[in-house]
Amino acid sequence: MRLDVYFGAHSVTSADVQGRVVVVIDVLRASTTIAVALAHGARTVIPFESADEAVTRSKSLARGDYKLAGERKNQMIPGFDLGNSPREYTREAVEGKTILFTTTNGTSALIAVQPAREVLVGAFVNFTAVSAMLRAAARAQSDLAIIAAGSDRHFSLEDAVCAGRFVRSIRRGITDVSMNDGAQASVQLERRYANDLPRLFAESAHGRALADMGFAEDLATCAQLDGYPVVPVYHDRQVTKLGPDRER
Numbered sequence: 001m002r003l004d005v006y007f008g009a010h011s012v013t014s015a016d017v018q019g020r021v022v023v024v025i026d027v028l029r030a031s032t033t034i035a036v037a038l039a040h041g042a043r044t045v046i047p048f049e050s051a052d053e054a055v056t057r058s059k060s061l062a063r064g065d066y067k068l069a070g071e072r073k074n075q076m077i078p079g080f081d082l083g084n085s086p087r088e089y090t091r092e093a094v095e096g097k098t099i100l101f102t103t104t105n106g107t108s109a110l111i112a113v114q115p116a117r118e119v120l121v122g123a124f125v126n127f128t129a130v131s132a133m134l135r136a137a138a139r140a141q142s143d144l145a146i147i148a149a150g151s152d153r154h155f156s157l158e159d160a161v162c163a164g165r166f167v168r169s170i171r172r173g174i175t176d177v178s179m180n181d182g183a184q185a186s187v188q189l190e191r192r193y194a195n196d197l198p199r200l201f202a203e204s205a206h207g208r209a210l211a212d213m214g215f216a217e218d219l220a221t222c223a224q225l226d227g228y229p230v231v232p233v234y235h236d237r238q239v240t241k242l243g244p245d246r247e248r
Contacts (some may be wrong), residue, residue: 002143003170005163005182008150009109017145021137022116023130023166024234026149027158028206029084030106031123031232032222036086038241039228041095045239047107051077054100067094070102074213077102086125086221109149110234116145121232121239124162124197124222129229131169133242138170138177148186157189157204164190197223 002020006012009024025031034045048054051070058066069082076083082093084103101107113119118137122130134144146166148159164186171177193200201207201219210218221227231242 001138001141001174001176002178002180003138003146003167003183004144004180005146005148005160005167005186007148007155007160007182008153009105009112009147010153012112012145012147014115017113017116019117020143020145021118021120021134022113022145022147023120023122023134024106024109024113024147024149025122025159025162025166026103026106026109027123027162027222028151028156028201028204028210029086029218029222030101030103030149031121032125033084033086033089034101034106034121034232034239035123035126035228035230036221037089037094037099038232038239039230040089040091040093042089042097042099043240045099045101045232046237047110047234047239048100048102049108049111051080051102054102057100061098066098066100069099070107072104074210074215085215085218087217105149105151109147110239113145113147114237117142119234121234122146122162122166124165124225125228126226126230126232127162127165127169128226129231131166133231134166134170135172135174138174144170146183146186151206156206158200158207160186161190161193161200164188195225197225
């Protein structure tokens with residue numbers, strides 16, 4: 001089976017994900033926020049490329065049923081209910097709600113991989129749960145692709161390291177794996193940081209930028225390994241939580 005890592009959704013073609021099981025990673029912060037929202041009872045998260053698209057969709061829903069959510073340049077979009085800070089997505093804020101979500105990188109990456117057979121959303125906060133799904137797919141000889149979303153179409157260290165952690169987990173005990181250079185490189189980066197996520201975020205450009213903008217507490221949330229053990233599945237243009245109410 002093949003296991004490839006791609007850095008940035010802009011580098012991915014339909015052929016790269018067609019028929020594959022795909023995981024999209026945007027550690028800081030979209031994939032973390034999606035996991036937190038679903039863990040706290042959000043009904044679904046619907047990703048959009050633009051704020052205008054999210055607002056247009058909201059007009060078809062009852063006002064109490066949804067939250068407009070997202071960011072541009074790391075800040076909450078004016079007029080929206082929530083930004084992209086996972087700490088905002090408390091049970092009180094999101095339980096039972098449809099989250100209409102648009103971010104600079106993560107939501108675009110999800111939309112870009114729609115030709116995939118199955119799309120999961122991964123981060124450190126739900127690593128083991130998502131990794132178990134990917135390992136099961138690998139044992140069934142399904143080809144896999146990991147999309148490290150990056151930041152503003154640029155490489156992001158934290159996404160690459162998270163991708164490397166997934167690669168290492170998937171390969172454990174499975175010998176017949178072909179990998180691209182992105183997968184090989186991500187494993188090397190993951191070895192450098194191992195479980196020192198605070199150091200990783202302190203040395204990543206996006207992590208430093210968020211800290212400088214007052215989001216240091218978000219970094220602590222994003223570093224909670226397995227803190228929100230849900231499996232978000234993107235299907236029919238929405239992300240829902242795998243579980244009793246949504247079987248594979």
